Amino acid sequence: MNESLVSDETTSVSFDEGIEEIEKHIAQGSSKIHIGGLREASRALFLVRLVQSISKPVVVLTPNQNIGERLIGDLRYFCKYEKVKKTFRYFSSWGILPYENISPSSEIMGERLEILHQLQHNEISLLVVPVDSFMQCVVPRHELTGQTFSFEIGENIEREFLETCLLDNGFIRMPMVENRGHFSVRGDIIDLYPPSSTNPLRIEFFDNTIESIREFDVNTQVSLKNIKKFKNLPVKELFPNVAQKKDGLRKIAQYAEEHEIDQHNLKELVDKIKHLDSFFGLEHLAPFFHDERETLFEYLSKDALIVLDEEGDVIAEVDKFCKMVVQEHNAACDRGDVVASPDKLYMDLNEIKRRLGEKKIMAINSLNVEPRDNINSMRFDIKRNPAFLGNFEVLAKKIKERENEGHKVVVVAPTEGQVKRVHELSGEYDLTIDVDRGYLSNGFSCSDLGLTFVSEHEIFGRTSKHRYRRKAISKSFQRGFKDLKPGNYLVHVDYGIGRYNGIRELETGIGGGEFLNITYADDEKLYIPMDGLASIQKYVGSGDVPPLLDKLGGVNWKRKKNAIKESIREMAEDLLKLYASREIVEGTSYSNNPILMQELSDSFEFEETEDQLKAIDETMEDLESCKAMDRLICGDVGYGKTEVAMRAAFKVVLDKKQVAVLVPTTILAQQHLVTFSERFKNHAVNIKMVNRFKSPREQKQTLAKVKTGEVDIIIGTHRLLSKDVSFAQLGLIIIDEEQRFGVKHKEALKKMRNKVDILTLTATPIPRTLHFSLMGVRDLSVIETPPIDRLSIKTFVRKFDENIIKDSIKKELERGGQVYFVHNKINSIASMKEMIQKIVPEARIGVGHGKLPEHQLEEVMRKFIAGEIDVLLCTTIIESGLDIPSANTIIINRADQLGLAQLYQLRGRVGRYKHQAYAYLLIPGALIVSSEARQRLNAIEELSELGAGFQLAARDMEIRGVGNMLGRNQSGHIASIGFDLYSKLIEETVKELKGEEVQGQFIEPEIDLQVKGYIPKNYVPDLNQRLDLYRRLQLLDTLDDCSAIKRELIDRYGKLSESVEKLLFLVVIKTICKKLHMNKVYVVDGQARFEVKSTTPISPEKLSGNLETGFIFVSEFCLGLKLKCKNWKEDMLLITDNLNVILRLVDNVQ
Template identity: 50%
Template sequence: MNSSVTSKEIFKDKHLERLSRLIEGDQLELTLEGLTGSSQGLFLAQFWNAFRRPLTIIAPDTLHAENLLGDLRFFLKHHKLRQQPRLFPSWELLPYEPLSPLSEVSGERIDLLYKLGTGQCPILILTVEAALQKLIPRSLLDQMTYSLKVGDTADRELLEICLSENGYERTGLVETRNQFGIRGDILDVFLPSHNHPVRVEFFGDEIESIRHFDVTSQISIEEIQSIDILPVHEIVLNKNQVDSRIEKLREEADLRGIQPNRIEELTEKINCLKSFTGMEWLAPYFSERMESIFDYLPDSTVLVMQEPDIVKEKSDQFCGLVEEEFDRSISRNDMVAPPEQLFLNTDVLFENFRKKPVLNMAALKLHDDEQSAVVAFDIKSVPALYNHFDAFADSARQWQEEDQKVTVAAPTKGHVSRINELVLDKHLSVGVESGLIHQGFHWPELGVVFVAEHEIFGRSHKHRHRRRARSTRFAKGFQDLQAGDLLVHVDYGIGRYSKTKELKTGLGSGEFMEILFSGDEKLYIPMDGLASVQKYTGAGDSHPPLSKLGTVAWKRQKKKAKESILKMARELVKVYAERQLSTSHVYKQDPVLMQEFSDSFEYVETEDQISAIEDVLNDLENDKPMDRLICGDVGYGKTEVAMRAAFKVVLDKKQVAVLAPTTILAQQHLNTFRERFRSWPVSIDMVSRFRTPAEQKKTIQKAKEGALDIIIGTHRLLSKDVTFSNLGLLVIDEEQRFGVKHKEHLKKMRASVDILTLTATPIPRTLHFSLMGVRDLSVIETPPSDRLAVKSYIRKFDIQVVRDAILRELDRNGQVFFVHNQIQGIHSIAKLIQDAVPQVRIGVAHGQLQEQMLEKTMRQFLDGELDLLLSTSIIESGLDIPNANTIIINRADRFGLAQLYQLRGRVGRYKHQAYAYFLIPGTSVSDDARKRLEAIEEMSGLGAGFQLATKDLEIRGTGNMLGKNQSGQIATIGFDLYCQMMEETVRELKGEKIETRIETELNLQIRGFIPKDYIPELNERLEFYRRLQMVVHEESLTGIIKEMKDRCGALPEPVEKLKTLIEIRLLCQLLHISNARLNRNQVSFQIEKGTPIDPGKLAPLLGKRLTILGEFQMILTVDVGGWKENARQILDCLKQIRETLDDES
C-alpha cells in the first residue's frame, strides 16, 4: 500500500548522510523545511523505521500534537511497534489554578513517565506547556512503584501501605479510579492508567491470578500476567517525611507573610496523608528535587521540535502567564511553590535541546538545500477540491498522468468501501486505506499523493471507537444503604433502616436487619428474608409516615394503589391492542443499499445502538404501526437511529417529518441530516423561524407536492397548512417539551403514520421493565470509549473563577458556553466577561433576537468565529459542538435537575476533558436547589442519566412521567413496589400466566450465612443476601455464586451451606413444598395445593425411603451423616421427583 513508503525512497544519499551524522553525534542539529500537511508524520515514521531510535517530539500546542499523533499512527500502522506513539498530556489547568489535574490525566502522565524510564515508549509527543512543567524525580517514581506478577510472592501488609502512600483510597466496592479494596485473599484496585479495575487473588502470599474486571458487574473479564502499581498523584506524601516537609513549608510561608490560619488548614490536610485539591502546586516541598521530562528520556533519544519559531513564541507566552498567575496566587494568599521550582523557562528548555540530537521541522521552506544544517523538501499542499468527488477525480487523473501514486485516507472500513466504489465508477487508479490524516500533501520526489477524506467530502472526522461498556451502575439495591434510610417491606409497610444485629436462633446466632416502624416498634428481618425488603424511592421530597405494625392500614394502601395501577394499565393495554389491530405500510428490505448507508456512518456503532436500529427496522418491516421510544443519554447516538429509519422510509418513496421543540435544535438536525445524506439523492429542508415566510411557504409546497423527502421543523410542522404527499414516518425529538395542544395533535397522527420518539430524559429501568409489552422502548446506554465524564464544579459566582475557566478553554483552542437565563442583564454579563478576558470573542443568543441575528450568531459559534456563546437556556437540547468543552451556568440554583443535566450534556462530546461550572449566588440557596446541585455533582459518571431518573423522582416526583394520580400512589407504597405491581397487572390484563411463588420454610439443621470476614463490607453483604434470596432459577444462583467466588475468593463452609439451602428451596418451590423439616433421620415435606407432584408415581421411585402421608405430606428417611451427606440425600430425592415431571412433560 502507498502509506508503506520505504525509508530508502525518502532518505536519498545526501539526506541519509546528514541524518547519520546527527544520529552518531557528529552534528547536533538538523532543520527540515517544506514538510507541509501530514508529510511530517510520514517523514518521522520512516525516520523511526530506519534508525529505530526513540523520538520525543515537542509540538507548539495541543492541536499540532494531536494532528501529528494521528498522522504517525496512520503511517506506522504497517510497522511493528510494541507501543503506539503516545501523547504526554498537560494538566489542562492554568498555572496556579486552585484545582488538581484529573486522575485520568495524572495517571496517564505517570504511566508514560514509567514507560519512558523502562524503554516502553518509542515515540512520545508533548506540547510546550507539558515540556516546561517540572516533574517528580525518576528515582522517587521508581521507589514508589510496586510490581505484581502471577507466581511471585508479595508482602500483603506492605502492599496495603504502598497503596495508601501512593494515593489510593480504601473502599468496600471499587468503582472509580484510585480506589482499592481488600476482601480475604482478594485485592481489587483501579489503576489510573487502566481502562478496567484489576483483581489480584492470593494464596497465602503467592499471587495466584491477576485479572481485569468489569466495573459495572464487578465480574472478571480477562486474565493478565502483571501490573505496576504507580503513584496516583504527581506528589507523594510519605508519612516518614511529612514532619520535616511541613517545617520547610512553614518557613517559606513565614517569609512570604502567608496568614497563619491558611497554613494551619494546609498542614492539617497534609497530616491526613490524603489527597486534597491543589496539592500538586506544593510538590517541590515534598521532594528533594524536581526534574523535567528530559531527565526521563533514554540516552539514545532524538529530539524533534515541530515549528521551532512557534514553540519559542508559545514558551515565552506561557512563562509570562506563569509569572502573572503566580502573582495572582500570592494576592489570594495561596501557599504554592514559586515558578522556578515548578517550571522551566524558555532558555532552560532550549538548553535541554542542545544536549541531544535535534530535528527541527517546519512547513515553510525558507532556505535552499545547500546548507549542511538544512534539508529542504519540495512538498506541495493538495489543491482545493471544493468538497466534490468530481474535482478529486480530475486531480487524480492529472496525478496519474504524472505517474504519481494516489492514496485516500478514510476513517472507517465502510468509508473505504464507499470510496472504492466511487473510484471504480470513475475508472481511477487510486488506493484507499483505513485511517486518518489531518491534511493531504503531494510529494513529487517520492511520486506519492495522500488525500484526507474530509478534503474530498468536506467533513473533518473526529473518529471515536466505541466499546461495550455499560454506564454507571444504576440499581444498587442495598449497596448504598445507610442508617435512617426508608425501606418498604412488602407485607409490613414503610419503616426506617436502623442497623444489623446478631440475635440468637435455634442453630446459634444469626445476623438480622433491624427496621423501625411507627411508635418505635422494631421488626427484625433474618438475612434469608431480605427478598421482601426494598429501598424506598418516593415521588417528591416529602417523606411518607412510617407504617404501624399490627394494623390493616398497609394492606388498604396497597389495595388502593393496585386499583389505580389497574386503571392506568387498562389504558395502556387498550392502546396497545388497538395498534395491534391497525395496519401500516410494510417497508421493503433492501440490504445492499441499507448496508451501504450503514457503512458510511463515521463511528463504530455500540451494541445498544445496533439493537435499537434493528428494533426500528423490524418495526418498519412489520404491518403494525410503529410507536417506539428511543431513550438514551445525551450524545449517545439516538439521531443516527432516526436517520437509519429515515433512509429506509425514503427508499420506499415515502416522506419523513422530523419534529424538534426548538428552532436551534431544528437547525442542528438540518445540518446533521444533510451531512449524513450528502452522498444520496435525498432532498431535505426545514421550516422554522430561521426561514422567512416566503421560504417556509415554498418548503411547505414542496412537501405537499412530494418534491421533498425529509422536512425538519418546530411545532410549525403541526400547523393546518402543512400537508404531505405521502408521509410515512414522523420523528419526534423530546416530545415531553411540546404543549398539550401539540400532544393531542400527535396522538391523532399515531393512528396513520409510523412514529419514532427520541428522548434524552431517561426513564428508570424498573419502570421500563414494568411497561415492556405495552410500550415499545429501546434504551441506548453505552458511552463512546474515549469520552471522559464531564468534571463538575459548584462555585459561588466569582469573576476570577469565570476568567480561569474561560482562559483554560481558550488555551487549548476550545470554546465556551455561558448560560445566563435572564434576557434582562445578559449584556451586562457580556461586559463583565469581556473586561475580565479582553481577548475572548463573545456572541449573545436568546429567544427574543431577530431570526437572522440568532442564526448568524449560532453559525459563527459553530464555525469557530466566536470563542464564547452567552445565551439563555435555548441551547439546552441537541446542540452538538465538539470543540465547546466548557459550560458555565449562572444561577444554577434556578434550574431543574433534568435541565442542569441536559445543559451539562452540551459539552463532553469529544475526547477532551470537559468542564461544567454551576454558579450560585453568595447567599444561601433553597433546600431543593441544594439537593439538585448535590445530585448533579454526584452524578458525574458517563451514562448517569438513569441515576438521575430515580433521583429526579425523589426531588421532583413523577407527575411528568405518569401523571399526578400515579405520583400519589408511588409516594404511598414506594417506586419499586409500584413498578412490581404494574408489571404484574400488565401481565394479568394481557392474559399471561403469573405463577404464585411458594414461600418455603426450611428447618434442616443447617445454618448457612455469609461470614463477616469473607465479605467485611456490610452493604455488599446485605446486597448478596438480597440477591440470593430473590433467586428463582438455578442458573441465576450459579451466576451469583460464580461472581462471589470471583470477587471474594473460594467459598467458606457457611456460604457453601447457604448455597445448598437455596438449591433445596428452589426445588421445593418448584414442587410447591412450603415446609421441609429434619427430625432425627426423617425429613417431612409439607405439600401445597396446585403441586405438580403425583403421589401415585412416587412410591416406586425411592422404595421404602419415601413415605406418602395423605395428599399433602411425604416423609423421606435419610442415613444420618454430616450436613453435606444429609443435604445430598434431600437434593437427590427432590431432583428425582423433578425428573419424573420432566419425563411427563
C-alpha cells in the same frame, strides 16, 4: 552525486537518502538538521521509518495538544502499516491551567507516570509531547523509582506491606473497587485499580504467597483473565511521605507568614494536606515537598534526538505559555493562594533554548523554507491530495493518474462500513487500490516511495473525531443495597414504608443472626432477618419530600397498595388497547433499500455502539412491518439518538414519503436543520425548517412546498401542528423530547398516533426495570452505551467568584474552545456581560434569551455555532438542542435555583467531543443554599461519570420519565409506594392481563433443614455488600444464576466458608422448590419432608418406577426423603441431587 546531500543547495531527497544523511550527521556530531517539505501525515511515515533505522530514542515536540494528538494517531497507523514493533507514546498535558486549584484526572496522571517509568528503562522509541507538557516539571526520578513496585505469581510478600505500599502511592481504600486509584481488602484478596490500567486487578494470596493475579470487570466485579505479574505506579504525581509532608507544611507556614496569607485559608489548606485523599490541586504545591526539580530532559537519554514539529510554531507557543504562567501566577498571588514560583514548576524560554542546545535537534517544517544559516538542510517532495468532497468520479480519475505513475494507492478509512463502501466504489470505477482500516489525518503522495495515501477527509469531506485513549469505564447502574445508609427509607411489600436504622444482632432458635432494624410510625420497630430481604426494596420517590411512615398492623398500606394496583391495571389496560389497536391498524411497510441505506450507514463518521445498532435494527424492523410504528428511543445526552432518527427518516424518504421532525424549541430546530442537512448533503433530500425565526412569507413558501411534496423533511416546533400545515404524503413524525410540549400539543399528537409512524426521542431516562415491565405494551429502545471517545464531565460546585469565572473561561479559550455561561435572570444579564467582559477582555461575548427579537437571537446562535462568539451568555434556553463540539466548558450561575433534571440537561451541552469538559455550578454560598438544593448539587457533582443520566434515574429523573410516559398521576403513585414496588406491580399487572404466569403468585418456600447458612463478617467485611449479596441470593430464578453467583463469590471473596456453602445449598433448594411449587421443607425423624401445592407439576405417576430418586409420597401433598444424617454436606447433596432428578423429569414431560 555530492558527498553530502545536505548542502548549500537544498535538493529534494528520497526517504531512504534522508534517513541515511540524518544518521551520518548525528554520528558526525551535527547539532541541528533542518527538514522541509514533510507535510502533515507524511512526517509520521518518515518518523516511523527513521525510528526503525536509528537506535536512539526520538522525542517530537509539537506546538499544542491538538497537533500532538493528530500526530500520534498518524504514527500509530503507520506503525501498523509498516509492521513496526516499537513503542510510541503520547505525553499528555494536565489539561488544566497553571495554578488552577484542581487536579488532573487520575487517568491522565497514571498514563504520564507510566511513560516516565518507561523512559527510565529506555522502553520508548518515540515520544510525542505538546509544548505545555514539555515545559512542566515532573516527578523526580528517585521518587518515582522508590514508589514503583512489581509483583508476580509465587512471590512471597506480606499483605500488610502491599496495603502500605498502595496507601503510600496515593491509593484510597474502599469497600469495593469501582474507580481508578481505589483498592479494597477482603480476607485473602486485594483488589486494586491502577490509573494506567484498562481493568482493575485482583490479587489472591495463600498465606503470604501470591497465588493468582487476575484482571476483573469493574461493572460485574467478575474476573476476566489471569496475568502472571503486574507493575504498580503511584496514583498521583505528588505522593509525599510522612517526613516530606511534615517538611512541606513547615515551608508552607513560612511562605504564609512571609506573604501574609489569610489564616482561615491557610488552616483550610493545611487540613486538606493532612487528608490527601480528598484534596484537589495538591500537585501545584510539589516544590514545597520536593527539593529536587526535574524536567523531561532528566528522563531522556543523552543521545535522544529532539524533533521540533514546525520549529517557529513551537518557539512561539513556548513564549506564549511562559507569559501565561507568569500571568496565572500573579493572579494566584492576588487571590491569596499559597503558590510556588514559576521557575520551580516550569521551564522558561531561555532554559528551553539552552537545554535544547545540548541535544541533537531535527527541525521539521512543511514548507521548503531554507534556514538562515543554510546549513544541514534537506527537503522532501511530498504532494498534498486535493479534497474530493464526495465527488467519486474526480477521486477515481486522480487515483488512476497515480496508478499510471506506478503508485500503490492506499485508502484509509476508520470504520468497517467505510471500508466496505470504498471497496464497492473501487469495483464501480475499476480501481486497483488497497483499502485499510485505520485513522489518518490526511493523505499525501510520495513519488520516491511510489506511494499515495488517501484519507476519509479527502473522500467524504470530513474527518472523524478520533482520539486514542483507553477504554472508558461504563458503569451500569444496579439498584440494590450497596449504598444503603441509616436514615434511608425502605419499602416492605407487606408492611409499607419504614426508616432503616442499621443492623442489629439478635439471638434466635438456631443461634444468633443479623437483622435489619426498621422504624415505622409511632416509633414501632420491625426486625427483618437476612433471608427476608427479598420482600424489601430501597424507597425511591419523587423530589426531596420524605415519605410518610406507615403504621405496623394498620390497614392504610394495604388499601394504598390495592388502589394503586387498580390504577396501574386501568393504565395498563389502556396501554394494551392502544398497543393492540396499533397492531390492527395497517401502517406503511417501507421497502428495504440495502444499497442506499448501507451507503448512509457507511458514511457515519463514528463507530456505532452496540445499543445504537440495536435501536436502529428495531426501528428498521418496525418500518418494514405492516403495523404502525410508535417507538420511544431513550438515551443519555449525546449517545446517538439523532442518528437513529436520521436513518429512519432516510428510509421513509426513499419511499417518496415525507418526514416531520417536531422539536420543543426554535434553537433545537435550527440545530436539527444543520445536523440533518450535513448528514444528507450527498443525497437528494430536500430539508426545510419552519419556526418563529422565519418570516410569515418564508413560512408560507415552505409550507406550500410541503403540501406539494417538494419538501422531504420538514423540521419545526409546534408550528407544524397548526391547521394550515398539510402534507402531500406524511409517513413519519419524529418527536424530540415530547414531554416538553404543552397539553394541547400532546393531544394533537395523540390523535396522529394511529395515522402515521411515530418515533419519539428522549434523554430523560427510562429505567431498565420499567423497560422490561412494559415490553409488549410500549415499544422501547434504550441506548445506554457511551460513545467510545467520550470523556466524563468534570463537575465542580463553587461559591460565585470572579477568579473562578475568569480562569475557567481563559482555560477554555486557551485550547481554542467555547463557553456557555448560563445566567437565568434576563433583567441582570447585561450587567453580567459587563462583568465577564471586564475580567476576560479578549472574549467575544454573545447574549441569548427568549425575549430577544427573533432575528437577533437567531444571529447570536448562528455566530456561536460558527465559532464567531467565544462565550454564549444565556438563559436556560440552551437546555436542550445546541450541539457544539468545541464548547466544552459550561458555567451555571445560581445553580441552586435549578432542578436536578435541568442541571443535568444543561451540563449535557458540553463534553460532546474528544476534550475534557468542565461544568462549574456557582452558588452564592453554602449557608445561603437550601438543604434540598444542596442535595441536588451533591447528586449532580457525584454523578459526573458517563451515562450518569441513567444513575440520576434513581433519584429525580426516572420519576419524571415515568410521568412523561405513563401519565402524571402515576408519578404520585410512585411517591406513595416507591419506584421498585411500583415497577414490580406494573410487571405483575401486565403479565396478568396478557395471561402469563406471575412469580408473585407463588409464596416463598419456607425452608427449615436445621442448617444455618449465612455470610460471616470476616468473609464479606462490608455491611452493604453483605446486604446486597443476601438480596441477590434471594432473588435468583434459575440454577444457572445460583452457579454464577457461587463462582462470583469465590472469585471476589476467596474460598467459601462453611456457613456460605450452607447458605448456597439452601438457596439452590429454595430455587428448585419454587419451580416445583413446594411451599414448605422441614425435617422429621431423619426424613426431609416437602409439602407441595395443588398446582405442583409432580405426580405419583412421574415418580413411580424411577430408580434415580429416593422420594416417596408421604401423603397427597407431601413428599419424603430419607436422610443419612452423618453430616450436613452429605444430606444437602442428597436433597439437591434428588430435587434435580425430579426437576429433569418434570422438564422432560413438559
